[in-house]
Amino acid sequence: MKASxxxxxxxxxxxxxxxxxxxxLRGGSxxxxxxxxxxxxxxxVDGPVPIEELAGSLGVAxxxxxxxDGASGVLLRPDGRRGPLIIVPEAHxxxxxxxxxxxxxxHLMLGHLGLARATSEEERQADxxxxxxxxxPSxxxxxxxxAPPDARRIERLGEAFQVSIDAAARAYAEFHRTPMVAIIARGGVVDRCYGGFGMPTVRLRIGDAVPAGSGASRPAGGRGRFxxxxxxxxxxxxxxxxRRPATFVEQVLRRRPDCSLVVLHEEGAPPLREARTGSGRVPRGQGVHLRAVGCQCPDEVVDRVVAP
Ligand SMILES: [Zn+2]
Ligand SMILES: [Zn+2]
Incomplete structure (x- = not known):
């Protein structure tokens, strides 16, 4: 942790x-x-979190x-009286x-305003x-x-909170009380995979082709979007x-011809005893393997913290 x-x-x-x-933060929260x-x-506030107002309430000028070009965001360090500036590209x-x-x-909340470039751990925390x-989370x-896991609710969550489908899928899969996996397939390959606590281990890795047995591998049209x-x-x-008999439900929501959201959960699975928290604690003794799956990255953020 660098000093602010x-x-x-x-x-x-x-x-x-x-x-x-x-x-x-110093007290260990x-x-x-x-x-x-x-x-x-x-x-x-009912709608999307007013992130710019929130930034202002924390001192962002x-x-x-x-x-x-070249970054998704820049945090310009504070300079005496002037608070930090955040710069984001118009093209995004x-x-x-x-x-x-x-x-x-x-980054500002976590005190990552030191002179050195943020470490990958700091980037992970900021994400x-x-x-x-x-x-x-509340x-x-x-x-x-x-309600049971529903891919359409993930899309609505993204709409309601004005976040990407990736961010919505990750939050939904992590906070849902039913063990589930949310997979985003782009261009025919597994691009993101979230959740997985209390579920069997997904055998595919990021970048692997969507399996032929999945509804997401079939061409769009005919049977509708969901x-x-x-x-x-x-x-x-x-x-x-x-290690036990189980039936899994696969939901496929086609968002665009080249992008599908796949939600997997076990039919009739009991809810996890405790809600998972953002810190990713895994409840014990719940499912078959209890392993997180694949890539856990949210939206990739490439950024810079620079001196004024
Ligand atoms: Zn960063
Ligand atoms: Zn990743």
Missing amino acids: SSSSGPSEWVTPLLVRVHAA GLEDLASLASSAFDH QVLTVPF AERRRRFSIAHEVA RLGALLLLP RVRSAMAD RTCTLRDSSTWFKVPL
Whole structure:
């Protein structure tokens, strides 16, 4: 952890909220607690989290959307009285820019303002905290409303919170009480794979072709945009043999001709005893293998923290 410091003069830009966040950080608060502390002022908001306002409440002087290349976001260090600036590229879609802004806000909250380039662990934390800011766990859980896993709800979650399908799928798969896996297939290959606690291990890796037995490998059209069916052969997606008989449901939501969202869960599976937390604790003794699967990356963020 690097110390937060401004390059010169007193840090007049630091807000009381940022002071509280940094105190909580020093006190050992986890990312989920830091996120709810920072966003508590916006709890009444029904729609997407107003991420630029949230940035302002933490001392960010301005969020600028300008034409530039080479990074998804830049956090310009504070300079005495002037708070940090966040710069995001005009060319990126709005949902991606929102994620990049949240990621930079997370760096600020985590005190990653030192002179050295952020480490990959710091990047991972910023991704994690940024996602928690945009998708507050309490709101995500109530949006799921104890309904069984449903790929269409993931798409609606992305719409409601103005986040990418990747971020929505990750939050949904992590916070849902039913063990499930959410896979995003792009261009015929597995591009993202989220969740998996309490599920058998997915046998495919990121970049592998979508298996022929999956509905996602069939051409679009005819049967509509969404289909759900029981998986005839669980080895289509999972390592076999399982240690017990189980029937898995595969839902395929075709988002575009080259992009499908696949949700897998076990028919009649009991909910996990405890809700998983953002820190990724795995409840013990629940399922068959209890292993996380594949890639856990959210939206890839390439960013820079630079001096003014
Ligand atoms: Zn970063
Ligand atoms: Zn990845």
